[in-house]
Amino acid sequence: xxxxxxxxxxxxxIDTVPDPDFAGMADMADAVAREPxxxxxxxxx
Numbered sequence: 001x002x003x004x005x006x007x008x009x010x011x012x013x014i015d016t017v018p019d020p021d022f023a024g025m026a027d028m029a030d031a032v033a034r035e036p037x038x039x040x041x042x043x044x045x
Contacts (some may be wrong), residue, residue, distance in 0.1 A: 001017060002014055002017075003016075003017045
């Protein structure tokens, strides 16, 4: 799929990235329940 990727200041490109991989049904339900076009991402420390 295509995604807008920030590579650095002044360097924003549209790149091909792998499709999202949902670990389980809970992850999928959480993504579907959110507003279309917006997805909250939790980063691991």
